[in-house]
Amino acid sequence: MRLIELANKVLNGEELTYAEGVEIINTSDEDTMLLIALADKIRQKYHGDAVDLCSIVNARSGRCPENCSFCAQSAFHKTGIAEHELLKEEELLEAARKTKQAGVNRFSIVTSGRGMGKKDDFQRILTVLKRIKEELDMKVCASLGILTFEEAQALAAVGVTRYHANVETSKSHFPNICTTHTYADKMFTIDNAKKAGIAVCSGGIMGLGETREQRVEMAFDLKAMGITSIPLNILHPVPGTKLEAMQDLEPLEILRAFAMFRFVLPKATIRTAGGRERNLRDLQAMALSGGLNGMLVGGYLTTGGRVPADDMQMIADLKRTAQ
Numbered sequence: 001m002r003l004i005e006l007a008n009k010v011l012n013g014e015e016l017t018y019a020e021g022v023e024i025i026n027t028s029d030e031d032t033m034l035l036i037a038l039a040d041k042i043r044q045k046y047h048g049d050a051v052d053l054c055s056i057v058n059a060r061s062g063r064c065p066e067n068c069s070f071c072a073q074s075a076f077h078k079t080g081i082a083e084h085e086l087l088k089e090e091e092l093l094e095a096a097r098k099t100k101q102a103g104v105n106r107f108s109i110v111t112s113g114r115g116m117g118k119k120d121d122f123q124r125i126l127t128v129l130k131r132i133k134e135e136l137d138m139k140v141c142a143s144l145g146i147l148t149f150e151e152a153q154a155l156a157a158v159g160v161t162r163y164h165a166n167v168e169t170s171k172s173h174f175p176n177i178c179t180t181h182t183y184a185d186k187m188f189t190i191d192n193a194k195k196a197g198i199a200v201c202s203g204g205i206m207g208l209g210e211t212r213e214q215r216v217e218m219a220f221d222l223k224a225m226g227i228t229s230i231p232l233n234i235l236h237p238v239p240g241t242k243l244e245a246m247q248d249l250e251p252l253e254i255l256r257a258f259a260m261f262r263f264v265l266p267k268a269t270i271r272t273a274g275g276r277e278r279n280l281r282d283l284q285a286m287a288l289s290g291g292l293n294g295m296l297v298g299g300y301l302t303t304g305g306r307v308p309a310d311d312m313q314m315i316a317d318l319k320r321t322a323q
Contacts, residue, residue: 003031007038010266011045021216025260032252039259039291042266050323051315052229052269052294053104054141055308057095060086060111060121068168068178069242070208070235073112079240086111086121089128096132102308103322104297107132108141108164114181115146122151130158141201146181147189152196162229163193164201170217173210190225202227203273206257207235207249215257219264230268231296232258234275251283255290262291269294277306285314 006020016024027035062083064073072079087095096107109125116122122144129140142155143164155163167186168174174183190200202225204218222230234254237246261270271294272280272287280287288295297311315322 001034003027003035003038006263007041010042010263016264018216018220021219021260021264022213024263025212025216025256027256027259029252032256035259036255036286036290039262040289042262043291043293046266047269047293049320050293051288051320052106052271053297053311053322054106054108054271054294055099055102055104055298056108056110056143056296057087057092058112059092059109059125060084060113062112064112065114066178066180070168070177070205070238072238072241074241077238077241079238081238086124089124089131092128093131093135096136096138099298100136100138102298103312104308105323106139106141106162108143108162110143110164111145113145115148116144116151122154126154126158129155129160133159145189146185147192149192149195152192152198155193156196156198160198162199162201163189164231165189165193166204166231166233167202167218167221168204169208169210170214171221172217173208173214177208187225190227199229200225200227201229201231203231203233203270205233205235205275206254207246207275207279208243209246212257216260216264219261222268223265227265228268229294230261230265230270231273231294232261232270232292233273234279236275236278248279251280251286254279255283255286258287259291271295274305285318288315288318288320 062073063075065075067074067076072081099107132138133140140160141162142160169177171183193200237244270292272292273296276284297308298305
């Protein structure tokens with residue numbers, strides 16, 4: 001069977017073509033369970049049973065000058081979310097402590113806005129990231145928007161090992177999602193982080209009106225960039241945003257896309273992230289048994305997630321190991 005042939009190709013160390021990625025994402029409903037099982041065989045070979053966990057804090061919320069059509073924090077949208085300036089140092093430390101107590105050892109500070117903006121904010125973030133790393137012995141990440149090389153160097157100096165900068169969608173679909181910054185701006189940030197010696201975490205959101213082929217395009221874009229950590233979000237439409245009326249993706253559609261990413265990027269850490277609770281519902285565990293080896297746990301930026309203990313139980317029930 002063709003799916004088995006493609007899986008064996010990946011298991012033997014060969015790379016798939018774009019056309020083969022399109023074949024995979026167009027798998028029928030009837031064969032989707034087979035596809036998921038094959039994607040998980042690939043995950044088992046390259047990653048074993050470990051599940052890479054991380055958690056984030058919305059450190060500065062709202063009033064973002066960018067017009068990303070999905071985002072509740074954009075100043076172009078009236079969503080009624082809670083807006084606040086940068087949280088105090090002790091508030092950020094406490095959020096990190098709670099994350100560690102929940103069994104998660106990687107923590108990221110996320111801020112709204114085009115970039116870091118206020119110099120004082122950046123210095124405060126550098127200070128608290130260093131404290132989290134040293135006092136709590138946690139891995140620290142950051143997601144601060146467009147990043148200069150000098151800022152990337154400063155983050156590396158305080159121990160940041162991973163910088164998050166989603167491409168959001170495929171290059172061809174990006175102009176339909178945002179016009180206040182470009183795909184090239186994303187590349188600028190990713191390149192600066194890499195040059196500073198920081199690994200890049202970059203993925204996107206499915207359900208933004210893109211085609212299946214554009215999801216495959218995004219996977220190959222990330223592969224070409226050498227991205228090793230990929231969060232896959234599913235749109236959770238927020239009232240007041242441009243995409244508030246977007247129809248939810250069906251669970252099997254999402255699982256086929258997840259499997260395609262595993263086939264195309266067998267060695268990457270691919271994590272299920274925002275929107276999984278709403279869109280996958282009772283099939284959330286099938287993301288982890290369908291090729292994925294990571295999770296973003298706890299709340300997201302403007303939407304709530306599951307209680308971390310529920311995710312830990314799911315991981316244990318699957319006989320996987322949280323790390």
